Amino acid sequence: MSEKDEKIKSLVDMGFSEDGANMAITRCGVDVDLWELVDSISAPQMTEDSHSRNISDHQVTDQCFDSFGGGKKARLMEESKKKRNRYGGRAQGNQPSLDGSHDEPMPLPNPMIGFNLPGYLQPSVTRILPKQDTGPPFFYYENVAQAPKGVWATISRFLYDIQPEFVDSKHLCATARKRGYIHNLPIENRSPLLPMPPKTIFEAFPHYKKWWPSWDLRTQLNCLRTNIASAKLTERIGRALASSDSPPARSVQKYVMNECRKGNLVWIGKNKVAPLEPEEMEYLLGFPKDHTRGLGITERYKSLGNTFQVDTVAYHLSVLKVMFPNGVNVLSLxxxxxxxEVALHRLGIHMKAVVSVEIGKANKRIFRGWWDQTQTGTLIEIDDVKSLTDDTIVSFVSRFGGFDLVIGGSPCNNLAGCNRYNRDGLEGEQSALFYHYFRILNAVKSAMARI
Structure with a gap:
């Protein structure tokens, strides 16, 4: 298959027409990046309005530029190669890039506490969105914060140039989870889930304190991943400690601590470490006990490693409770x-209807089981974002009167730092599914504008 045919196939898989894909390649050339072709096809659907941005330490003002941040693609293609290189080849006309340069990562705040978090004193942040970017539908998009260079600038540009809110969940619970969130929710009058979750290892699991060595200074856990340390590794650690002095030599301590931090290992006996149990991960992530029970243990770890941290998401979504006292209709990608959905449930927000799009059979089984046990609303399940067509979206909008919330986080497989072999950014096979989130959200907004 030629490079042109491959790109046409990718665009068609994203839901664009074959004619539109051919026209984009004719306009832009076959050598441009896939996202530039998506930009070229999608630009005419977006608003032509431009709004000024004024960003300071005390104010964050987001804007929506025409054509995802400036002139149409055809106009960009007429510009000189020098100007295209200056802006990293992006269709942004005179707009400066969101992070100073497309070739540089968007700077992450330190501490990573977003626009505001409970218990943290910080300058008051005001966010003013253009009217056409406010909800409903409200939307909420999540992915890993430490993505390859340029990724968050691109995601932000596609999602109406709204600035990401970067939050590390360690500021809300006992485990780190560095994530970026782009949304059009209000940021005032948020409220945390109560009771607040424990913020240290010993608050969460006091029984581990008995065996915890004084030279292990960890108070919180690192990001929970989709896999765990092997039995061979924990045995090797045990042997290294058993053959060492008490306390162990600095070299042994360094080796053990490195493995404990990487694998989130905890002390369950003398010289004995082990990975967290799935039930402990559920607790740290804000899920009910036994939420994933019934899956094989490998599937449980994988499902939990890929999910939201519920307390963090609930803090952002809490503003919906007052806005929708009678409940919400949700499109869950x-x-x-x-x-x-667990976050909304724990907030006491009734879900009148949820259209859930999820391809994983194990995930679907867990979610359906939880829904049947806890909810009374309508649940409609769709297997794949690729099969959710614009016509189907129009029919759902007509049936439910629109969606109040479009929520989801596309796969991070090609974005996460732990992927050493296929960290291809938004061009990666899995992470390119972000463009379906954008396509579907755009279709929802268009359909709702017509009712």
Whole structure:
């Protein structure tokens, strides 16, 4: 298959027409990046309005530029090669890139506490969105914060140039989870889930304190991943400690601590470490006990490693409770095991209807089981974002009167730093599914504008 045919196939798989794909390649050339072709096809659907941005330490003002941040693609293609290189080849006309340069990563805040978090004193942040970017539908998009260079600038540009809110969940619970969130929710009058979750290892699991060595200074756990340390590794650690002095030599301590941090290992006996149990991960992530029970243990770890941290997401979504006292209609993309829905449930927000799009059979089984046990609303399940067509979206909008919330986080497989072999950014096979989130959200907004 030629490079042109491959790109046409990718665009068609994203839901664009074959004619539109051919026209984009004719306009832009076959050598441009896939996202530039998506930009070229999608630009005419977006608003032509431009709004000024004024960003300071005390104010964040987001804007929506025409054509995802400036002139149409055809106009960009007429510009000189020098100007295209200056802006990293992006269709942004005179707009400066969001992070100073497309070739540089968007700077992450330190501490990573977003626009505001409970218990943290910080300058008051005001966010003013253009009218056409406010909800409903409200939307909420999540992915890993430490993505390859340029990824968050591109995601932000596609999602109406709204600035990401970067949050590390360690500021809300006992485990780190560095994530970026782009949404059009209000940021004032948020409220956390109560009771607040424990913020240290010993608050969460006091029984581990008995065996915890004084030279292990960890108070919180690192990001929970989709896999765990092997039995061979924990045995090797045990042997290294057993053959060492007490306390162990600095070299042994360094080796053990490195493995404990990487694998989130905890002390369950003398010289004995082990990975967290699935039930402990559920607790740290804000899920009910036994939420993933019934899956094989490998599937449980995988599902939990890929989900939302519920307390963090609930803090952002809490503003919906006052806005929708009678409940919400939700379009849930990449639902997973239902982190967003569990957050809404724990907030006391009734879900009148949820259209859930999830391809994983194990995830679907867990989410359906939880829904049947806890919810009374309508659940409609769709297997794949690729099969959710614009016509189907129009029919759902007509049936439910629109969606109040479009929520989801596309796969991070090609974005996460732990992927050493296929960290291809938004061009990667899995992470390119972000463009379906954008396509579907755009279709929802268009359909709702007509009712």
């Amino acid at each position: 990449f639902t997973g095991i239902g982190g967003g």
